[in-house]
Amino acid sequence: RSCRPRMMRLLTHNMLTSHVKGVKNGYPLILRVGELVVQEVEFNPDFIVRMLPRLDWPALVQTANSIGRPEIPAIPATVPEQPESNEEFLRAAHTLLLEVHIKEGEMECPESHKVFPIRNGIPNMLLEEEES
């Protein structure tokens, strides 16, 4: 049977920020992708609509563009008006947020350059003692 592989999604990346002591602009984390897989996930348009206000859309766009791979769907620079009735938009957002899976990679704080590794799909946000 098929199992969901252990991977981090861009939805999670959008929610993570650097918390290194003294850092003011630790967001968004610069994402460097090692291994990336697109894995189908059941489409739940209501969920996407409800997550939109909780997301940082410009950060998502910036990250998506920085990955620069053909698997990444095109998304608009801003959330369209009435996204709930725009299925094309919701499907692209769904793919980007929930179906793009990062297995190995790392995230770098844009200010302190602290690197947070992603191993087996689990982002490690722990700081060394002197960084907290």
Added chain:
Amino acid sequence: LRDLESALQQVDVFETPKIKLEQYPTPPHIAARMLYTMATTYEDVEDCTVADLGCGCGVLGIGAAMLGASRVMSLDIDDDALETAERNCEEFELETMDFARLNLVEVAEEETNELGEPVLAPFPLRERFDTVIMNPPFGTKKNAGIDMLFLRRGISIADRAVYSLHKSSTRAHIAKCAEKWGVQMEVVAELRYNIPAMYKFHKKNSVDIAVDFLRFDCTAL
């Protein structure tokens, strides 16, 4: 409820539990009861986003995902626990779960807030959740006060409610704190929590302790 309980019995537990982190798996019958009450009495699970703080082997988050949470974020400081939790999540083929390794109770040194409590350090997760669920360390041994830090962290990221387990002996203290924090505390159930002898210093085969299942309403914050 019985289906949920028997499903949660399939969840693997810690291979080598760490006493420093007070790792005790939440018993499946207690986890099932908690989740069932959250889902049916309070409607805080289905179509909700849920964070599981100090997830350990992941049983609470897995149960929430089974009951239809739209997103479950399971968080822990321990790599081995997260590995086990993620393996469990794979076994159950749950698509709505995500994981991150972080320190939930990091505090800014030598700082206190207006209530005289330690200040929680900046948190690497900016997400807010409808519901937070946790079975925190009880704060015994060298971890005194850690249960309260878990609770404050949970309340700081919850839009609707925080659900947690605490020793009944701490109820009065927690109630007083909840009032100061401006959240409504409710004792949902009183449980007997059976801690099997897992560590070398345990002399008896198992001990029963009185535990409260608490709900904190965060909607007024």
